[in-house]
Amino acid sequence: xxxxxxxxxxxxxxxxxxxxxxxxxxxxxxxxxxxxxxxxxxxxxxxxxxxxxxxxxxxxxxxxxxxxxxxxxxxxxxxxxxxxxxxxxxxxxx
Amino acid sequence: xxxxxxxxxxxxxxxxxxxxxxxxxxxxxxxxxxxxxxxxxxxxxxxxxxxxxxxxxxxxxxxxxxxxxxxxxxxxxxxxxxxxxxxxxxxxxxxxxxxxxxxxxxxxxxxxxxxxxxxxxxxxxxxxxxxxxxxxxxxxxxxxxxxxxxxxxxxxxxxxxxxxxxxxxxxxxxxxxxxxxxxxxxxxxxxxxxxxxxxx
Numbered sequence: 001x002x003x004x005x006x007x008x009x010x011x012x013x014x015x016x017x018x019x020x021x022x023x024x025x026x027x028x029x030x031x032x033x034x035x036x037x038x039x040x041x042x043x044x045x046x047x048x049x050x051x052x053x054x055x056x057x058x059x060x061x062x063x064x065x066x067x068x069x070x071x072x073x074x075x076x077x078x079x080x081x082x083x084x085x086x087x088x089x090x091x092x093x094x
Numbered sequence: 095x096x097x098x099x100x101x102x103x104x105x106x107x108x109x110x111x112x113x114x115x116x117x118x119x120x121x122x123x124x125x126x127x128x129x130x131x132x133x134x135x136x137x138x139x140x141x142x143x144x145x146x147x148x149x150x151x152x153x154x155x156x157x158x159x160x161x162x163x164x165x166x167x168x169x170x171x172x173x174x175x176x177x178x179x180x181x182x183x184x185x186x187x188x189x190x191x192x193x194x195x196x197x198x199x200x201x202x203x204x205x206x207x208x209x210x211x212x213x214x215x216x217x218x219x220x221x222x223x224x225x226x227x228x229x230x231x232x233x234x235x236x237x238x239x240x241x242x243x244x245x246x247x248x249x250x251x252x253x254x255x256x257x258x259x260x261x262x263x264x265x266x267x268x269x270x271x272x273x274x275x276x277x278x279x280x281x282x283x284x285x286x287x288x289x290x291x292x293x294x
Contacts, residue, residue, distance in 0.1 A: 005275045008227075011220035012244050016212035020125035021139055025117050028146045029110065035147075 098162040105153040113150050120163070121146075123245065124170050126212070130240045131174035133208035133225050141173050148173065160254055167241070167255045175233055227277040235270035238263055 096104075096115060104112035124145050128138040148169050156165055213221040228236055234256070241252045242263070249267070253260045 005278045008220040008223050008278055009243075009271060009274055011217040011224055012210070012213065015210065015214060015217070015221075015244075017122050017126050018129055018135075018211040020121045020142055024121065024125075024139060024142055025114055025146075027139075028113075028117070028143050031143055031147055032110065032150060 099158065102153050102156050102158075102162065105150060110150075113146065116149065117146055120166050123163075124166065127167065127170050127240065127245060128174050129210065130225075130228075130244050131178060131236070133229070135211075137177070141170075141177055145170050145173050164251065164254045167245075167247075168257075171237055171241075171255065175237070178233075223278060223282060224274070227274050227281065230277050231270055231273055234266050235273060238266040239270040239274070242267055 096112070101112045101116050105116065121142065125138055125142050128141045128145070129135065132138050132141065145166075149166065152169075156162075207222060208225050209218055210221055210225065228239065231239065237256060238252060241247045241255065242249060247255075249260050249263045253263045256263065
């Protein structure tokens with residue numbers, strides 16, 4: 001008589017193959033497409049960082065050049081001290 | 095008709111049509127191998143997608159020192175074993191409780207009654223017992239059993255996939271069958287009772 005355990009162990013022989021779902025490759029394509037998006041986002045992120053750094057550097061250069069230009073300009077500082085010596089307008093009335 | 099070397103070279107260059115070509119050639123064996131490990135069609139489908147994404151990503155690493163089918167089987171087996179390890183770890187971490195229905199306390203995802211879609215009608219019940227018992231084998235014994243007995247690969251092909259000797263595969267298969275007998279006897283003693291002379 002056939003051993004029942006051997007019968008169970010051999011129960012898969014000669015079975016048909018299961019068919020994978022028909023849309024499985026569409027899902028694979030979708031996964032590959034979705035996966036490339038983070039790379040693009042990553043590139044955009046670095047472009048934004050580079051733009052900010054460039055902006056900081058150029059504004060610093062602009063400030064520095066303005067400062068140096070100011071140093072070379074003649075000073076227009078006027079001295080107004082003494083123009084108004086007293087605020088007492090009715091000094092002479094007393 | 096493209097040969098396998100051309101297909102791999104085209105996939106390396108990012109050609110998704112070549113990947114589709116490879117998919118049509120190998121999706122059935124990959125899916126069937128995965129379903130033997132997972133005993134769940136949805137999980138097998140998810141892993142099938144992961145296997146082909148991995149093939150797309152790692153095609154440049156294929157050195158043509160083994161056959162393409164050996165390489166694809168290797169990726170498939172590794173994906174399946176990784177998946178089962180993660181699942182077992184999750185169970186150990188206490189997520190197991192969430193698998194139970196709150197109302198009845200029954201398992202939500204009870205896979206004990208997995209019926210492989212390709213099994214002959216007269217073998218459905220036996221196959222169910224076998225898949226249940228298979229989950230108790232060690233990784234190597236399970237792999238050898240699935241690849242030789244279900245996928246019908248030769249012991250040498252399995253040795254190439256697992257990167258062990260053919261002798262090791264032979265020994266693993268013997269131990270797998272012996273352990274399966276023990277597991278079946280332990281879990282289904284009613285069979286022994288029903289057929290007292292059957293196991294002699």
